[in-house]
Structures are given as structure tokens and as C-alpha cells.
Amino acid sequence: MIFRALFFLLILVNLIFYTWTQRLWGSYDGGHEPQRLGQQMNADRLRVLPNAPIDGTPVDLVALSAPQATTASPASADATPAKAGDTVATNSDRICRLIAGLQDVSVLALKQSVDALGWQSRLLQKVDPFVHVVLIPELANEEAAETKVGELARRDVKQFKVIALRNQIHEIHFGSFADEPAAQALWAELKQKGVKSARLVQRKDASRLQLEVTGPREQLDARLPPLLAAYEGVSSASCTAQLR
DSSP: OOOHHHHHHHHHHHHHHHHHHHOOOOHHHOSSHHHHHHHHHSSSGOOOOOOOEEEEEEOHHHHHHHHOOOOHHHHHHOOOOOOHHHHHHHHHTEEEEESOOOOOHHHHHHHHHHHTTOEEEEEOOOOEEEEEEEEEEEESHHHHHHHHHHHHHHHHHHOOOEEEEEEGGGEEEEEESSSSHHHHHHHHHHTTOOOOTTTTEEOOOOOOOEEEEEHHHHHHHHHHHHHHHHSOOEEEEEETTTOO
């Protein structure tokens, strides 16, 4: 009889223990991980502290709790600041050209084209009403002009323009200049190449405006001549030749 009572008592103890471990009797915080995590307060403020230094130096808790500053990327760290020499080299590659020989309307149209290319330009008022022109004058007709063009090609002369005048008269223009020394230099160059019929004459210039163009040397040398080819009677010289 005693053994039977002990048997049922053990069964009852096991049932009580089972229900207690399964949290069937109210709340239970016996160390189960999910419940402990749910009871944490301000978990986002937790910081993992490093091991204490061997020499016993205290750890700065304020510094550890502050947000860490963003470190610079390798690309920005390796960036080299611009040097003064770089600016000088860039400026030395810029040139200035003085455009003359155009009517005022054409000068304004050319300025718009130049500004659209990103170059610097400014209008200049002419003081001297005359222009110095290097040309071959008084060619009787178009056939005579074509014959002279062939001769220029054989002498390696490439910069010129054929202009038709009244009564079938033609002229071949090599350039017009506000500055006479610049015109004389071109005239001397043509004579060295054997162009004996070239002349230097002074003519009245009806235009009142000239255009000063400044930009990178490589761009102006490559793109300015084709731009000027659309205009008749135009000339281009270095801005070192001052207007008079």
C-alpha cells in the first residue's frame, strides 16, 4: 500500500515539474533567452568596450559612445592639390587672335559663334579707317585667277581667297591687317616663296568693329580658320599687333 502511494506521488511530482518548466503557471523569468531579450531597455545604446589596457589607463566611455567620424575614402586621400605651376602652364597655352576686315553685322554674327564654342571674345572699336591688304590684284577674268591658283599650289601657298569683282575682274587676297608690320611680314614670306605678283596696298575699311578672340591654342588653331572661311575679306592676326 505504501509503495502504491509513493508511485502516485512520484507521478504527481513529475506532472508539477513538467507544467512548471513549460511556463504553464503564470510568468516565469528563469533565465530563458527570448524573455530576457524582450525585457531589455535601450538596447541600441549598448556599446562593446575594449579590454582594459594593461597599464590600467581608464577607458573614455564618452568618446566610445560618440558616433565615429567618417573616414576619408582612399580616392580623396590620394588627391593631389593643384599647384601654381599647373595654372601657369594652362595660361601659357592660351592665345589671342584679332579678327578684322568684316562688316559690323558679320562681326556680331561671328562673336555669337565664338561665344557658343566657349572662347572669350570682346568687340573693339577701330580708330584707323584704313586696312593693309596683301593681294594679287587685277586678274582679267576667272580663268586667269584659276591659273594663278595653280601657281600658288605649286609654291606651297595655302592661305588665300579668290574674290570676284565687277567686270569679271578677280583678286586673290592673302590677308588684311590693321597693323602694317604684320602685313609686311606676310608679303615678305610670299616673295620668299616666289610669288612675285603679290602686292601690299592700303585700302579704306568700311567696318568699325573688330573682334578679339582668346582661347586654348590647340582649339583656336584647329577651329578658328574654318569658322572664318565663311566670311569674305576677313583677316586674323595676333593680338600683339595693337590697333591704331
